[in-house]
Amino acid sequence: MSSTTRSALVIGGGIGGPVAAMALHRAGIEATVYEAYASTADGVGGGLGLAPNGLAALDVIGVGDLVREIGTPTTDIVLQSWNGKRLGEFGSPPGVESARFVWRADLYRTLYDEAARRGVRTVHGKRLVAARETAGGVTAHFADGTTAEADVLIGADGIRSTVRALIDPDAPRPHYGGLFSFGAPVKDTGLPSTGGKMYMTFGKRAFLGYQVQDDSSGVWFVNLPHPGPMTVAEAARTSAEDWLRVLAAAFTGDRVPAADLLLRTDPGDLLIAGPMENMPRVPAWSRGRMVLIGDAAHAASSSSGQGASLAVESAVQLARCLRDLPHEEAFTAYQDLRRPRVERIIKEAERTNSNKAAGPVGRVLRDLLLPLVMKLNKPEKSAWQTGYRIDWDASVSATPHPDGTRA
Ligand SMILES: Cc1cc2nc3c(=O)[nH]c(=O)nc-3n(C[C@H](O)[C@H](O)[C@H](O)COP(=O)(O)OP(=O)(O)OC[C@H]3O[C@@H](n4cnc5c(N)ncnc54)[C@H](O)[C@@H]3O)c2cc1C
Structure with missing residues (x-):
């Protein structure tokens, strides 16, 4: 050494x-x-x-x-459109937890x-x-x-x-990415178990992710488009009850159980995660x-x-x-x-x-193209991302090997 x-x-x-x-x-x-x-x-x-x-x-x-x-x-992530159309599903490649x-x-x-x-x-x-x-x-x-x-x-x-x-x-x-995030645990969603899967929905106005456990408890997060940057402290000036109503309203007309999840959330459990930044x-x-x-x-x-x-x-x-x-x-x-x-x-x-x-045109294109992309995107293709392992015991070389690697 x-x-x-x-x-x-x-x-x-x-x-x-x-x-x-x-x-x-x-x-x-x-x-x-x-x-x-x-x-x-x-x-x-x-x-x-x-x-x-x-x-x-x-x-x-x-x-x-x-x-x-x-x-x-979370065994799988299921992507859906606002109208309940399934756009794709992906999980870990075989052999990866x-x-x-x-x-x-x-x-x-x-x-x-x-x-x-x-x-x-x-x-x-x-x-x-x-x-x-x-x-x-x-x-x-x-x-x-x-x-x-x-x-x-x-x-x-x-x-x-x-x-x-x-x-x-x-x-x-x-720089601000145009979305602001919230989340919360829910003690009793009143919904059936999602069987280890997390459902993610591109709503017409906002994005919802949720997962329900076998005992009906659950977790959710929402990415809400917000025109200008807002800090967590600024968001906290609005009461949790009001945010939950605003978030539930953002999914009106979407085929998602947002009202069950959001309106059954104890306002004291609402977490203001903050702006999504790029x-x-x-x-x-x-x-x-x-x-x-x-x-x-x-x-x-x-x-x-x-x-x-x-x-x-x-x-x-x-x-x-x-x-x-x-x-x-x-x-x-x-x-x-x-x-x-x-x-x-x-x-x-x-x-x-x-x-x-995505705006209205982008939504249509996304809903058309994403299922095709997901079909081609086999779990094995993400192995480079999720199957990556660090070999702690291998010593790091001072100069790159001919293939560009260091260990
Ligand atoms: C309060 C907080 C809440 C977050 N919530 C979420 C979330 O809900 N969802 C999500 O996906 N990601 C969240 N993140 C980001 C997430 O933790 C990071 O993306 C990720 O874990 C990478 O971690 P990191 O250690 O690089 O940075 P961070 O986890 O952001 O940690 C950076 C730390 O550096 C400290 N720090 C900053 N400037 C200085 C300074 N000048 N001197 C000394 N200390 C300093 C900060 O106080 C902070 O504790 C949050 C980060 C923070 C700080």
Whole structure:
């Protein structure tokens, strides 16, 4: 092993941050997480999908089963049009486990607790504002005037990353994608079980996803087109009761059980997940001793079902690269390993988003073409995405092999 990295500052204690810290510990590198918020993020956020590849990346650091326990398995996703027409169905390829639907708050808490149990320190109330390289390391400067030093600094600070702007002041920023997301668990939907399947409907005015368990409890999420950007705080000024009525009204005339799901939701359970944002390609993922992971580097829209999974994959791959190579070479190898994969997934998600926000003509075309596309799209074809596995034990090569691989 030629690694010279002994310590890391992980900026951001969301999903990628604690995973990076645990993976770095496994690689023999000491890591501390610095989170901007003064307190933990319990109860914040909506639901997200964890794909089999994300679960497998968590297995590498021994937390996959903890996450499986808190998730609802989703064997298949059934796509429907507003009139109930089935547009397609897809699940994991043969031999690959099901995806899991998890509440972001539960995922966050599970990773946070496990990282703490393993001795990872998370320091709250530390908003990074600047970073300076020194002869032998990097110093992080926080808004409260304090500093911290280590060999490398990892930006796991999400879609509005400060580290991204420190690496490249001209880096692009996210832009509003025209949809705002809500979700909730429902104790008793009064609906029959969907048999492990999640139904997703392109309504005439909004997009609905829902799954009902055998005991009639369920989960749902809605992507509501909204003309201008709106923050979670702005959305929270409208009462949960009013939002539930607005969301139910958005599906009037659509052949979906939206009224059952939305009007049986306890308003106290409504989760305002936030605006769906698109992030243009980030040209530079690293500079000097700083590097990006997760949404800071490659935010995939939630339509991909891969945002959190790609974040944990990148966290684990980066730790592997830093284990085997000096930081400059590690960062290059990491980008070689990650970029082609994440950019392909992001491109596919962009197509799904344009389907969700389709106008009347787009809707007709989508409903005509999607069944054909889905018919051709056999589960095996998505194996590159969901069947992806990280070989932790393989050492990372400093130079690409002739086929472009690194391990
Ligand atoms: C509050 C919240 C709610 C979310 N809800 C959903 C959801 O409902 N559905 C969904 O699909 N995705 C949601 N996401 C996004 C999802 O978590 C990410 O897409 C994915 O998990 C990738 O994780 P990440 O670690 O890269 O970024 P994130 O999970 O966004 O974590 C980034 C962390 O960095 C912290 N941070 C930001 N700037 C600084 C700074 N300057 N200094 C220190 N810390 C900083 C943030 O407070 C946050 O804790 C949410 C993210 C957040 C922060």
